[in-house]
Amino acid sequence: MSSPVYIQIHNQLRENIEDGKWKVGEKIPAERELAAHFDVSRMTLRQAIQALVDEGILERRVGSGTFVANRKVQEKMSGVTSFTDLMRSLGKTPSSKTISYHLTIPSQTEIEKLKLSHDEQVVRMERVRLANDVPICFEIATVPARLIENFSKEEVTNSFWQTLEKKAHLFPGHAVQHISATNATERIATYLNVKRGDALLRMTQLSYLQDGTPFEYVHTQYAGSRFEFVLEK
Template sequence: MSSPIYIKIHNEIRQRIEDGEWAVGDRIPAERELAEQFGVSRMTLRQAIQTLVDEGLLERHIGAGTFVARKKVQEKMTGVTSFTEITEAQGKMPSSKTISYVVTTPSLSESEKLNLKAGERVLRMERIRYADNIPICFEVATVPFHLVKNFDREQITQSLYRTLEQHGMTMGHAEQIVSAVAASERIAAYLGIKRGAAVLRLRQVSQLKNGQPFEYVRTQYVGNRFEFYLER
């Protein structure tokens, strides 16, 4: 199965950054120029750029353009974070709405984060997560397909972690990076907030107890509806 066009563009732009064509802090060409270079619509190009923004490789500056992101100070958190368990622990009812659900070839970033072998496929799903029917976050989660191929869609979308644990897979640790960003027009529409409103972006790679990565997730939380708690 071939990759979607926006994933191929994502890979090409990321490779250009890694090859030094654009250095940290450099402004990349405008969307219209890049769309012409790749021979795609601006909507497709914008989708590719947004995946790189969500991964922290690019950052948008309103009114100035899109730039290769600078490294930020990181705070290490421990433990695997399950939205379902966190929400239930606070006495709220978790739910989700699936926006997309597709088995496909991984992007370069997904292959790297999940330690995938050549030819392996992934399940990529986009969901809006709710607490008591209030939208809390928009999530893009990528999972090695071989881990979940025997589960049905509801088992995976309702609570992936719980499903894995029920089938003998023990959760290990997670690497998490949290940063503050402004909501894009698409994310704002999904979460019922204004474009440019503050959101917390979490990028997380979760592992099983045996050290195998099982999920790479990019989540954007409404800034005034969710907070992270760190315990040392």
């Protein structure tokens, strides 16, 4: 199985940035130019760019283009829980709508974050998470395929963490979260029932088991009008 084309482009663009071809704060070539360079459609190129934006490597500036992102000021947050448990603790009924779910080859970033060998595969799923049938966030989650080979698709997409605990007796320990602001694209606006350009909270989370093994890498975009993060010090 070969990597999806957009993942191959993602890896090449990331390598260019790490090698210093484009510096922090520098604008990268236009999508049209990059699509021609890689001989792919604008849609495929845009997928690669969006993946790098979600990882915080690139940032879009309305009316200006796409730039190599500056490192954000970071704030540590205490406590970690699943979306399902969080919503239930608030007295709401959690649910999920699966947009896509497939076995695939990981990107270079996913290999590094999840500490995978280069011959391992992952399951990547896109979901809209809801509370009382109201869409709260859109997420793209990547997990090592070996962890869920005995789980059904429904068990993974409905409540992955609970399934992991009950069926595999593996328990989440801690997570590293990066949070920033973004705006809703047309696609995400449709999923979250907001307007294009509305404010969103973007979170990247790498979750670890109690023994320190990374098991889930997630990019989530929350409807800013329906969700907030609270920090305790």
